[in-house]
Amino acid sequence: xxxxxxxxxxxxxxxxxxxxxxxxxxxxxxxxxxxxxxxxxxxxxxxxxxxxxxxxxxxxxxxxxxxxxxxxxxxxxxxxxxxxxxxxxxxxxxxxxxxxxxxxxxxxxxxxxxxxxxxxxxxxxxxxxxxxxxxxxxxxxxxxxxxxxxxxxxxxxxxxxxxxxxxxxxxxxxxxxxxxxxxxxxxxxxxxxxxxxxxxxxxxxxxxxxxxxxxxxxxxxxxxxxxxxxxxxxxxxxxxxxxxxxxxxxxxxxxxxxxxxxxxxxxxxxxxxxxxxxxxxxxxxxxxxxxxxxxxxxxxxxxxxxxxxxxxxxxxxxxxxxxxxxxxxxxxxxxxxxxxxxxxxxxxxxxxxxxxxxxxxxxxxxxxxxxxxxxxxxxxxxxxxxxxxxxxxxxxxxxxxxxxxxxxxxxxxxxxxxxxxxxxxxxxxxxxxxxxxxxxxxxxxxxxxxxxxxxxxxxxxxxxxxxxxxxxxxxxxxxxxxxxxxxxxxxxxxxxxxxxxxxxxxxxxxxxxxxxxxxxxxxxxxxxxxxxxxxxxxxxxxxxxxxxxxxxxxxxxxxxxxxxxxxxxxxxxxxxxxxxxxxxxxxxxxxxxxxxxxxxxxxxxxxxxxxxxxxxxxxxxxxxxxxxxxxxxxxxxxxxxxxxxxxxxxxxxxxxxxxxxxxxxxxxxxxxxxxxxxxxxxxxxxxxxxxxxxxxxxxxxxxxxxxxxxxxxxxxxxxxxxxxxxxxxxxxxxxxxxxxxxxxxxxxxxxxxxxxxxxxxxxxxxxxxxxxxxxxxxxxxxxxxxxxxxxxxxxxxxxxxxxxxxxxxxxxxxxxxxxxxxxxxxxxxxxxxxxx
Amino acid sequence: xxxxxxxxxxxxxxxxxxxxxxxxxxxxxxxxxxxxxxxxxxxxxxxxxxxxxxxxxxxxxxxxxxxxxxxxxxxxxxxxxxxxxxxxxxxxxxxxxxxxxxxxxxxxxxxxx
Numbered sequence: 001x002x003x004x005x006x007x008x009x010x011x012x013x014x015x016x017x018x019x020x021x022x023x024x025x026x027x028x029x030x031x032x033x034x035x036x037x038x039x040x041x042x043x044x045x046x047x048x049x050x051x052x053x054x055x056x057x058x059x060x061x062x063x064x065x066x067x068x069x070x071x072x073x074x075x076x077x078x079x080x081x082x083x084x085x086x087x088x089x090x091x092x093x094x095x096x097x098x099x100x101x102x103x104x105x106x107x108x109x110x111x112x113x114x115x116x117x118x119x120x121x122x123x124x125x126x127x128x129x130x131x132x133x134x135x136x137x138x139x140x141x142x143x144x145x146x147x148x149x150x151x152x153x154x155x156x157x158x159x160x161x162x163x164x165x166x167x168x169x170x171x172x173x174x175x176x177x178x179x180x181x182x183x184x185x186x187x188x189x190x191x192x193x194x195x196x197x198x199x200x201x202x203x204x205x206x207x208x209x210x211x212x213x214x215x216x217x218x219x220x221x222x223x224x225x226x227x228x229x230x231x232x233x234x235x236x237x238x239x240x241x242x243x244x245x246x247x248x249x250x251x252x253x254x255x256x257x258x259x260x261x262x263x264x265x266x267x268x269x270x271x272x273x274x275x276x277x278x279x280x281x282x283x284x285x286x287x288x289x290x291x292x293x294x295x296x297x298x299x300x301x302x303x304x305x306x307x308x309x310x311x312x313x314x315x316x317x318x319x320x321x322x323x324x325x326x327x328x329x330x331x332x333x334x335x336x337x338x339x340x341x342x343x344x345x346x347x348x349x350x351x352x353x354x355x356x357x358x359x360x361x362x363x364x365x366x367x368x369x370x371x372x373x374x375x376x377x378x379x380x381x382x383x384x385x386x387x388x389x390x391x392x393x394x395x396x397x398x399x400x401x402x403x404x405x406x407x408x409x410x411x412x413x414x415x416x417x418x419x420x421x422x423x424x425x426x427x428x429x430x431x432x433x434x435x436x437x438x439x440x441x442x443x444x445x446x447x448x449x450x451x452x453x454x455x456x457x458x459x460x461x462x463x464x465x466x467x468x469x470x471x472x473x474x475x476x477x478x479x480x481x482x483x484x485x486x487x488x489x490x491x492x493x494x495x496x497x498x499x500x501x502x503x504x505x506x507x508x509x510x511x512x513x514x515x516x517x518x519x520x521x522x523x524x525x526x527x528x529x530x531x532x533x534x535x536x537x538x539x540x541x542x543x544x545x546x547x548x549x550x551x552x553x554x555x556x557x558x559x560x561x562x563x564x565x566x567x568x569x570x571x572x573x574x575x576x577x578x579x580x581x582x583x584x585x586x587x588x589x590x591x592x593x594x595x596x597x598x599x600x601x602x603x604x605x606x607x608x609x610x611x612x613x614x615x616x617x618x619x620x621x622x623x624x625x626x627x628x629x630x631x632x633x634x635x636x637x638x639x640x641x642x643x644x645x646x647x648x649x650x651x652x653x654x655x656x657x658x659x660x661x662x663x664x665x666x667x668x669x670x671x672x673x674x675x676x677x678x679x680x681x682x683x684x685x686x687x688x689x690x691x692x693x694x695x696x697x698x699x700x701x702x703x704x705x706x707x708x709x710x711x712x713x714x715x716x717x718x719x720x721x722x723x724x725x726x727x728x729x730x731x732x733x734x735x736x737x738x739x740x741x742x743x744x745x746x747x748x749x750x751x752x753x754x755x756x757x758x759x760x761x762x763x764x765x766x767x768x769x770x771x772x773x774x775x776x777x778x779x780x781x782x783x784x785x786x787x788x789x790x791x792x793x794x795x796x797x798x799x800x801x802x803x804x805x806x807x808x809x810x811x812x813x814x815x816x817x818x819x820x821x822x823x824x825x826x827x828x829x830x831x832x833x834x835x836x
Numbered sequence: 837x838x839x840x841x842x843x844x845x846x847x848x849x850x851x852x853x854x855x856x857x858x859x860x861x862x863x864x865x866x867x868x869x870x871x872x873x874x875x876x877x878x879x880x881x882x883x884x885x886x887x888x889x890x891x892x893x894x895x896x897x898x899x900x901x902x903x904x905x906x907x908x909x910x911x912x913x914x915x916x917x918x919x920x921x922x923x924x925x926x927x928x929x930x931x932x933x934x935x936x937x938x939x940x941x942x943x944x945x946x947x948x949x
Contacts, residue, residue: 002899002923009898023916024890027867030915031886034868037911058885070891071898 014072024067032057086403089375090410095798096375100368101411103795104460107361108415111456113422114357116449118350124334126440128265129202130294135165135301136336137291137308143325147339149288152280154315158291159277161311164304165330168293169194170275171266176249177545177760178271180234184749187543187760188230190248191269194277200294201265207231208242208257215256215274222253227270228261248273249545249758264439266292267337284315284322292333304330334440361456365463366503367795368407373468376400383472393473397466404465405457412457420445532588532628536579537767538741539587540748542568543730545758564756565731569620571751572735577744580626580736583722584619587732588627589767595715600659601669601690611673612659616718623719624650624697626736634666634695641694641721648721650695655716665693670718691718734767741766846884851892853935856928859902859920866915867893893918901927 013020035053036046044052054060090097126134137158139148150158152170159168171193177185198210206228215223224246226235235241244255253273264270281287295304308328316323329336340346376383383396423444427437544561565583572581595613621637623629632653641648649670656665672688697719737744745764752759846854858873859865865873871886896902901924907917920928 002901002927006895006899013898026914027916028887028890030866030913031868031871033913034866034915035886056886058887060887063885063887063890066888066891067894071894 010072020071021064021068024064028057028060028063032060082399082402083406085399086406089403090406093375096371097407097410099795099798100371100407100464101414103364103368104361104408104411104464105414105418107364108412108453108456108460109418109422111354111357111361112415112419112445112449112453114353115452116419116423116445118354119446119448120441121338121340122347122350124332124338124440125446126334127262132332133295134200134333135293135295135304135330136333137165137168137293138329138331138336139312139326140329141325142327147329148326150291151285152287152289153282153284155289155291156277156280156282157311157315158293158308162293162304162307164296164299164307165293166296167196167200168291169196169200170289170291171197172275172287172289173267173269175543175545175760177247177757178230178234179247179753179757180244183753184746185247185753185757185760186749187762188271189269190224191266191272192275193266193272194275197265197272197292200292201263203260203263203265205257206260207239208255210257210259211272211274216277218276218278220274222248222251223256223274224248224253225256225272226258227263227272228259230270231258247757262439266290268437268439284319290337292336301330301332334438337438338441358456358459361460362463364795365460368460368464369467371795371798372404372464373471376468376472380472387473396473397469400469400472401461401465405461407464408457408461411460412453416445416450416453419449534589534767536737536741537627538735538737538744538748538764539767540733540735540764541730541762542583542733543760543762544756545760564759565733567755568733568752568759571755572748575744575747575751577738577747578735579738580622581733582620582623582626583731583733584617584623585722585731586617587734587767588623588629590732597673598659598670598718599673599687601671612716614655614659614716614718616720618720618722620722623734626734629697632696632698633664634693636695636697637719637721642723644723646721646723647689647691648694649691650697650719651693652697652699652717652719654699655718656696658716665696668693730762846882850935851888852896853928853931855889855892855896856901856920856924856931859918860925860928864907864917864919866909866917868915870918896924899927900924 032050032053035056036049039049039052040046057063125131128134137150137154139150139154140146141148155168155170158165162168171191174190174192175187176190178188178190179185193211195211195213195215198205204210205225208225211223211225214220226241231237231241235244241255242257245252246255247253259272275289280289295301305328308330312323312326312328316326331339386396387393427442542561542565544557544564569581569583572578595615597611597613599611619637620626621639621642624631624636634650636650637648640646651665656662660668669690669692671690674686674688735741735744735748748764749761752761854874855870858870858877862869862873867889868886871884871889874882874884893902893904897904897918901921902918903921904916904918906914909915
């Protein structure tokens with residue numbers, strides 16, 4: 001115990017040197033006084049007594065040294081002074097602090113960001129109590145070498161027969177219109193899930209109860225459990241929500257409970273209804289279900305897998321065609337949802353991304369080290385003097401390391417904040433759209449990442465501080481001290497540093513080139529202007545909720561959908577704030593599906609692979625009018641073209657210029673190479689019917705020679721007229737608003753609810769937001785790359801400039817020039833100011 | 837035997853024991869008084885610069901075996917007084933026991949030869 005106390009007190013004393021020093025000095029002074037008094041009392045003169053006292057006491061400085069050694073860890077005692085000096089250096093060279101700090105922060109941001117992503121991909125952790133015991137069950141299809149989702153037959157067998165997995169449950173996701181008390185319906189994703197899920201996840205409800213086994217029975221009343229987000233947004237956090245009735249599609253259900261904030265099991269869910277297992281098929285079918293459970297106490301995944309394999313063997317004996325090639329897999333739950341190949345190569349590949357990030361850090365820190373070297377060189381005289389006064393090389397190196405560490409700490413704080421912010425922004429970006437984001441991948445930094453950042457900081461500090469430091473305190477230090485005393489220059493660049501400078505120049509050229517390309521593309525993206533004001537258009541995806549059991553949509557449903565959409569169009573068109581309404585399978589500016597090869601009547605038949613390819617859309621007859629697309633020739637669609645056998649098309653002027661060679665398009669016939677859009681090249685081709693071009697419209701974007709390989713809107717395009725049989729779910733509705741289209745959202749929902757409660761409205765967004773997801777992503781990427789490139793470029797230029805200044809300072813020729821320009825030679829302060 | 841020949845060098849680690857024992861016997865003392873007491877006890881034969889006490893005092897203080905506090909002497913002079921703590925008393929008992937075993941062993945070896 002006393003040893004620990006001693007160690008702790010020594011450690012404490014290492015950081016509280018000043019008080020202890022004063023105390024010791026006071027004590028020694030008193031001691032010497034006592035001795036002097038004794039010797040004076042013995043008859044000595046005061047001077048003799050003072051001398052005798054000192055002799056009896058021993059060497060005072062030596063005593064202090066020994067006491068200091070005993071009192072504290074000496075290697076720690078100078079830290080406050082070194083720290084103050086380090087801070088002074090950061091303030092004295094603000095350019096280096098900003099440039100170096102930003103560059104290192106960028107490298108650390110990349111490093112920690114990559115580490116976080118790789119860690120979450122390779123080693124996901126469920127943020128649930130005992131989450132490591134939750135497993136997912138699926139099949140591996142050996143014939144197809146791919147995963148296969150189990151069906152209800154598998155789930156029921158596993159639930160009844162598995163002993164190593166408890167509380168086996170299943171879920172499937174369905175989309176339903178959700179409304180409260182006859183309010184506006186909004187489509188939400190509903191998780192139909194076994195009540196055992198709430199036992200597996202071990203999270204109690206915030207209000208009311210979770211789903212229970214009784215809710216599974218076919219005759220039991222319909223209930224829902226709300227997620228925290230839905231409870232807040234749709235019920236305003238009303239604590240008396242339990243017992244209220246909500247409408248899900250055509251079903252009324254009672255709210256049974258509310259789950260706490262952050263609970264989103266099984267994937268990213270906010271609304272749960274019971275999966276009625278009694279209604280599930282007990283025969284192998286195609287009703288895919290995701291299956292989960294919790295490992296029984298003491299059971300391992302391997303044991304559970306072996307047990308599942310026995311069950312699968314029995315299934316294979318009963319249904320060999322279906323199960324002979326299937327191997328059951330019991331996986332940690334997160335891996336069963338986001339599957340990652342267990343192959344070593346895949347994991348090594350992912351980890352290698354970390355290695356690249358570390359390499360980037362080393363390269364960037366090499367740049368900063370070069371800047372540091374020039375700064376250290378300007379302080380060469382100071383370092384040599386310190387050395388001459390007795391400071392060891394280790395002490396000087398520690399000082400330089402501490403200075404670099406301070407810079408690295410600033411950088412890591414900035415870097416971690418940036419990683420946190422960027423990861424949240426990235427998750428927000430990824431959450432937009434139909435894709436669901438698993439709850440265990442939510443943004444934020446894990447403790448492991450913070451630890452990794454600390455390691456990166458140390459590495460960065462060593463590169464930035466120690467490497468240039470070694471150069472300065474390296475061989476020839478004594479000679480340089482002599483040269484310095486004689487007024488001559490000392491430190492010279494070696495081969496390694498010269499090589500680094502060459503790399504610096506190469507990096508500058510390379511990044512300038514890359515930055516130019518990225519900038520050109522970003523400028524192009526910014527310059528793409530459509531002929532219509534995209535911000536005035538509201539886009540919405542229309543879908544019809546299936547009636548009855550899930551499965552194929554019958555022709556009756558299609559008719560019903562067409563009627564509902566027509567009525568919605570009619571009702572919206574008469575609204576005062578609406579300038580026009582139209583529908584299409586794909587609105588202008590939206591990403592096109594794969595283009596299809598065509599054949600032009602009368603043209604020389606080209607090789608199949610060389611036939612022109614065009615994008616196509618099926619649009620409402622008034623689309624050109626609503627989108628203000630001027631007709632350049634012929635006419636646009638009218639009621640004649642709504643006939644299924646009309647076979648008329650409208651093309652854009654890129655089509656005319658690029659495919660018809662600019663000749664008159666009206667009356668020309670074209671046909672698709674194959675009837676089916678995705679024709680297998682090996683199968684015989686059956687061409688589509690001939691289609692007559694009745695009109696040419698202006699391109700949607702002015703720059704036909706766009707250099708980007710994005711799915712931009714200036715491709716050759718055909719427009720088909722939407723007829724009744726093509727009005728199948730989903731369709732996109734575009735509303736041209738007279739004012740801000742965002743205001744139309746509530747009106748749209750109200751009218752849609754009145755037209756049909758089964759009509760689902762998805763992704764109600766201004767067209768400029770909804771249309772070009774790829775373009776938006778590209779813009780974000782381009783901006784990030786530009787910012788990164790700018791930092792690297794600036795860093796490289798700063799490095800080259802500082803070395804250039806450094807080299808000039810070391811040459812006699814330069815001295816002449818310096819005097820001419822009025823700068824004092826050997827003026828370290830002014831040099832440093834000029835450099836940074 | 838000259839006075840130089842009579843000087844005794846302290847064995848490694850024995851200074852802690854001596855200081856603890858002195859404080860245990862004499863109560864609260866400042867460093868000079870401890871040094872004076874050692875000189876008297878050893879009849880001026882201990883080869884010890886008085887400054888040597890200070891590392892030992894700070895070590896014992898950090899171990900929690902002695903406690904130092906500033907006070908006034910009879911002559912109204914400021915000095916730091918050290919006193920033994922309870923933990924110091926226990927440590928002293930252990931060290932005395934250990935020393936006696938060592939001294940007994942050394943005596944035994946010397947007698948045999």
